[in-house]
Amino acid sequence: MYLGIDVGGTNIDGVILEAGKLLKTEKLPIGNDLLEAINTCLENLLTDIKPNKITRINLSTTISTNAIVEKQTPPVGLILQTGPGIAHDFSAISEQIEYISGYVDHRGKLIMELNQDEVIASLKSLKTNKFENLAVVTKFSTRNLMAEEKIYNLAKADFSNISLGHEISGKLNFPRRVNSAVLNSAVMQIFSDFAKQIVKGLGTKNIDAPINILKADGGTMTLEQGVDKPVETILSGPAASFMGIMALLENEEDAILMDIGGTTTDIFFVVDKNPLFEPLGAEIDGHKTLVRALYVHSVGLGGDSAIILENDQLKIGPRRLGKPMAMGGDYPTPTDAMIHLGKLDVGNKEQAQVAMNQLATELNCSSKEIAEQILENFADRLKVEVDQSLEIINNKPLYTVREVLEDKKLEPQEIRLIGGPAAILSKYVEQSFELKTIYPQDFSVANAIGAALAIPSFETNLIADTGRDILSVPELSIYEQISRRYDLTDAKKLVIEELEKSGYEAEIVEEESFNMVDGFRENQNIRIKAQIKPGLEYSLVKEQS
Amino acid sequence: MKAKNKLGLVFFPAFDWAISRTHPEREERLLYTMDQLLEEGVRDIEGIEFHNPEIASNKDIERTHFVVPTVDDRLTQSHKVSIGGTIKAFNLVMENKVDKAFALVRPPGHHAHTVVYGDRGFCIANVEAVALEHIRAKHGKLKVAIVDTDCHHGDGTEDIYWNDPDTLVISFHQDGRTLYPGTGDVHESGGPAAFGYNVNIPLPPQTGEEGFLYVLDNVVMPILDEYQPDLIINSAGQDNHYSDPITNMNFTAQGYAVLNDRLNPDIAVLEGGYSIEGALPYVNLGIILAMAGLDYSNVHEPDYNPAALRQSHRITDTVKRTCDQVINRWQNKEQLAQKAIGDKEFVKENKNVYYDTDGILSDQQKKFKVCPDCNGYSVIYSSSSQGHKICAINIPLEACSECVNTAYDLYEKSKKDKNYTNVYLQDRVKDEYFS
Numbered sequence: 001m002y003l004g005i006d007v008g009g010t011n012i013d014g015v016i017l018e019a020g021k022l023l024k025t026e027k028l029p030i031g032n033d034l035l036e037a038i039n040t041c042l043e044n045l046l047t048d049i050k051p052n053k054i055t056r057i058n059l060s061t062t063i064s065t066n067a068i069v070e071k072q073t074p075p076v077g078l079i080l081q082t083g084p085g086i087a088h089d090f091s092a093i094s095e096q097i098e099y100i101s102g103y104v105d106h107r108g109k110l111i112m113e114l115n116q117d118e119v120i121a122s123l124k125s126l127k128t129n130k131f132e133n134l135a136v137v138t139k140f141s142t143r144n145l146m147a148e149e150k151i152y153n154l155a156k157a158d159f160s161n162i163s164l165g166h167e168i169s170g171k172l173n174f175p176r177r178v179n180s181a182v183l184n185s186a187v188m189q190i191f192s193d194f195a196k197q198i199v200k201g202l203g204t205k206n207i208d209a210p211i212n213i214l215k216a217d218g219g220t221m222t223l224e225q226g227v228d229k230p231v232e233t234i235l236s237g238p239a240a241s242f243m244g245i246m247a248l249l250e251n252e253e254d255a256i257l258m259d260i261g262g263t264t265t266d267i268f269f270v271v272d273k274n275p276l277f278e279p280l281g282a283e284i285d286g287h288k289t290l291v292r293a294l295y296v297h298s299v300g301l302g303g304d305s306a307i308i309l310e311n312d313q314l315k316i317g318p319r320r321l322g323k324p325m326a327m328g329g330d331y332p333t334p335t336d337a338m339i340h341l342g343k344l345d346v347g348n349k350e351q352a353q354v355a356m357n358q359l360a361t362e363l364n365c366s367s368k369e370i371a372e373q374i375l376e377n378f379a380d381r382l383k384v385e386v387d388q389s390l391e392i393i394n395n396k397p398l399y400t401v402r403e404v405l406e407d408k409k410l411e412p413q414e415i416r417l418i419g420g421p422a423a424i425l426s427k428y429v430e431q432s433f434e435l436k437t438i439y440p441q442d443f444s445v446a447n448a449i450g451a452a453l454a455i456p457s458f459e460t461n462l463i464a465d466t467g468r469d470i471l472s473v474p475e476l477s478i479y480e481q482i483s484r485r486y487d488l489t490d491a492k493k494l495v496i497e498e499l500e501k502s503g504y505e506a507e508i509v510e511e512e513s514f515n516m517v518d519g520f521r522e523n524q525n526i527r528i529k530a531q532i533k534p535g536l537e538y539s540l541v542k543e544q545s
Numbered sequence: 546m547k548a549k550n551k552l553g554l555v556f557f558p559a560f561d562w563a564i565s566r567t568h569p570e571r572e573e574r575l576l577y578t579m580d581q582l583l584e585e586g587v588r589d590i591e592g593i594e595f596h597n598p599e600i601a602s603n604k605d606i607e608r609t610h611f612v613v614p615t616v617d618d619r620l621t622q623s624h625k626v627s628i629g630g631t632i633k634a635f636n637l638v639m640e641n642k643v644d645k646a647f648a649l650v651r652p653p654g655h656h657a658h659t660v661v662y663g664d665r666g667f668c669i670a671n672v673e674a675v676a677l678e679h680i681r682a683k684h685g686k687l688k689v690a691i692v693d694t695d696c697h698h699g700d701g702t703e704d705i706y707w708n709d710p711d712t713l714v715i716s717f718h719q720d721g722r723t724l725y726p727g728t729g730d731v732h733e734s735g736g737p738a739a740f741g742y743n744v745n746i747p748l749p750p751q752t753g754e755e756g757f758l759y760v761l762d763n764v765v766m767p768i769l770d771e772y773q774p775d776l777i778i779n780s781a782g783q784d785n786h787y788s789d790p791i792t793n794m795n796f797t798a799q800g801y802a803v804l805n806d807r808l809n810p811d812i813a814v815l816e817g818g819y820s821i822e823g824a825l826p827y828v829n830l831g832i833i834l835a836m837a838g839l840d841y842s843n844v845h846e847p848d849y850n851p852a853a854l855r856q857s858h859r860i861t862d863t864v865k866r867t868c869d870q871v872i873n874r875w876q877n878k879e880q881l882a883q884k885a886i887g888d889k890e891f892v893k894e895n896k897n898v899y900y901d902t903d904g905i906l907s908d909q910q911k912k913f914k915v916c917p918d919c920n921g922y923s924v925i926y927s928s929s930s931q932g933h934k935i936c937a938i939n940i941p942l943e944a945c946s947e948c949v950n951t952a953y954d955l956y957e958k959s960k961k962d963k964n965y966t967n968v969y970l971q972d973r974v975k976d977e978y979f980s
Binding site for chain 2 (some may be wrong): 082083084085086087088103105106107111112139140171172173174175176280288395397398399400401403404406442512514515516517522525
């Protein structure tokens with residue numbers, strides 16, 4: 001039995017699945033105490049279920065996201081080795097930044113050693129200023145981790161939470177690595193306390209199933225991995241809803257996936273049956289990170305978005321200004337339009353009529369016409385947003401002649417919807433996009449289902465340089481000496497073997513071997529990106545039909 | 546971080562194309578530049594946009610070149626993508642989508658002449674000339690200055706714009722007596738319609754930051770101020786760098802950044818530069834920041850040592866003398882033109898062109914009509930060591946009807962002449978190309 005829990009904005013959803021069937025569901029408001037809500041949810045789910053039947057618990061939690069967005073995180077001191085290059089400003093992310101000398105170049109060659117006295121002085125200053133959390137990032141540390149390691153050894157005794165740049169990601173991007181490392185240290189304590197509580201809570205219920213945490217890319221990691229790298233858990237909410245849609249609807253065509261909520265609509269894409277990812281990483285609270293995340297375009301457009309008239313044009317959203325009028329709010333909303341058209345049986349119908357009349361009088365048409373217009377307009381707005389996304393996606397940099405000649409463009413063939421207004425809006429969406437639009441019959445606990453069925457994911461970036469006889473896979477903490485005859489085949493074998501130790505199938509995403517000419521010698525510069533891609537243990541589509 | 550100038554980057558490293566396995570123009574060339582740009586977070590800077598190349602059409606290439614025997618015989622898809630990337634950069638600027646654009650593409654183009662028998666100096670088609678003529682065909686007449694900052698003389702660009710007064714070509718480079726391709730002397734001034742609008746500034750080996758910036762401030766900028774171009778293009782070779790393996794200069798990443806800051810080009814196009822580890826990552830970063838109007842003061846090579854790279858007084862004196870000579874010729878170009886052309890009806894010039902990468906030798910005779918009403922049609926008679934014998938006729942933009950008619954008559958006549966293996970006509974007025 002798989003148990004899945006999704007902590008959302010207002011509700012907590014839980015499910016238990018067995019052999020491809022939804023066995024139990026639970027939905028309750030979160031209230032003030034998240035842990036208590038999780039525990040209650042677990043208790044309700046586990047009535048009549050033997051604890052030892054649960055084989056896996058997957059949890060999607062907003063704890064890290066909320067701490068960052070609500071600025072509830074403790075200060076993080078930052079030690080940077082920038083070397084020559086762009087003078088980035090990191091003052092928005094750290095209260096005290098210590099710049100140290102030394103430099104490593106793009107091939108990982110040590111150009112200038114760090115100055116140990118300087119580092120000690122920096123650490124002392126941070127300690128004096130009562131910093132307990134530290135992030136250490138050096139330029140090109142994914143190519144040569146020595147400086148970060150040396151600083152770590154000098155710092156470990158004095159700081160409780162330390163994040164090192166090269167442990168965050170194997171991708172190059174110094175500013176994003178800095179942001180990611182700082183955010184990681186910022187949520188480390190909060191997440192580790194949360195993890196302890198969860199383990200304790202489950203212990204009292206005699207459950208000892210492995211606990212996994214959902215990540216922003218739609219895959220999971222173990223709770224222990226989460227404690228080391230809690231930054232990976234940011235933005236797992238949209239990831240849960242994406243996985244939920246994947247679990248509830250057939251996944252054959254390239255598609256646009258939309259979760260239409262009360263306030264916002266999240267737009268995702270599926271290409272060749274796989275999720276589309278953010279090209280560089282997630283962005284949270286204005287901070288760009290290297291955290292691998294599903295591509296999500298969030299639009300301020302939902303069932304409860306306020307509708308106002310601007311130059312005799314309907315303007316839906318982007319803000320929610322209270323409830324729909326049918327529920328006692330002050331502004332007309334798409335929900336009022338749905339009620340007025342008799343498509344939705346909730347709230348006060350008279351108030352919905354008042355809402356539509358308000359707009360109809362101004363625009364000189366009937367209230368039914370205006371209600372229809374609102375829903376058409378809603379769908380058209382979604383199309384504009386999707387088209388914007390597609391333009392950006394289809395312009396991602398191409399680096400080889402083959403890619404340019406193939407000119408692969410993402411052209412979705414269908415639309416999959418979930419969320420409150422999905423069923424009613426599907427007709428309008430279908431008309432506006434001129435694409436087949438589908439939605440599941442029951443999606444009330446889609447996110448928890450998505451979380452429950454998600455499998456572990458992992459991404460690695462290998463680089464091997466036979467001129468310098470070194471190989472590194474930062475995400476796996478592999479730093480090895482290699483022989484001069486080491487080649488692409490060896491590298492692929494290594495990374496696939498390492499990844500598949502997890503028991504899941506791994507794949508090579510990119511592979512390149514560049515011939516380097518150093519004087520009269522030829523060497524290879526090998527680059528491999530490999531992954532265990534996010535996916536589902538199984539889909540519930542068959543059960544639905 | 547937000548760019549002052551919205552900058553479009555067409556970054557196309559062609560990771561699957563090389564002249565040969567160990568050739569300097571190989572897959573690896575822009576690898577470390579890419580690494581540096583990624584690590585510096587350039588893709589996240591607001592106002593710097595990455596764009597993908599298009600594929601240039603055969604017509605784009607035929608508008609600028611006579612390719613012998615045909616475009617598809619000589620150009621690979623890689624060349625068409627590199628040209629297409631440059632066209633994209635030009636279009637971005639012309640369509641006001643960005644303030645400035647930098648085409649970081651390979652293979653390069655500035656050694657490619659009007660007539661293309663094969664590859665020379667790692668170039669087959671002149672990427673910026675093809676792109677420039679593409680936008681001229683689309684947007685009409687444009688007054689353009691091409692400033693070639695590659696260490697090698699931009700002889701292909703010089704050849705293509707030799708008789709076009711609307712394209713001012715300025716090239717500063719290591720003296721041709723000490724480096725490929727050997728040309729680029731101050732006396733190479735241009736054809737009868739554009740005499741004086743080809744400006745060469747040969748520089749002694751070991752010229753450093755001081756010398757390059759002296760040339761910029763005392764020759765390039767004053768000439769540009771007087772010429773008032775609609776568009777400034779930097780033919781941005783990076784082999785003046787002190788670490789370049791095939792040249793002998795002492796220029797730096799800081800120097801290149803300052804140069805681009807002051808030159809303020811609308812478009813830059815990558816040309817040569819083969820210190821792929823020690824120079825390109827830093828020079829390209831410097832150029833990008835300078836064009837975007839961002840702070841580049843901390844961009845330098847890890848082993849940058851300005852004191853060690855300072856040029857000698859002897860070099861400073863030589864550079865100053867050359868600059869004086871060049872400015873003098875610029876100021877007296879009308880008198881010099883009168884002396885060189887007089888009342889000739891045609892100006893004829895002969896030269897041998899060696900397509901070194903492909904080992905093809907050719908002789909070329911250029912014949913320019915001196916026309917009082919337009920720039921005049923021109924004809925190239927040429928034969929190559931591969932057995933081609935061609936007659937290639939050009940009708941320039943805004944040609945007078947007499948030149949157009951004469952050129953067409955000559956084309957028809959030459960087609961019947963069994964001595965020629967190939968006869969070409971470029972009709973820029975109608976934008977039609979025959980072969």
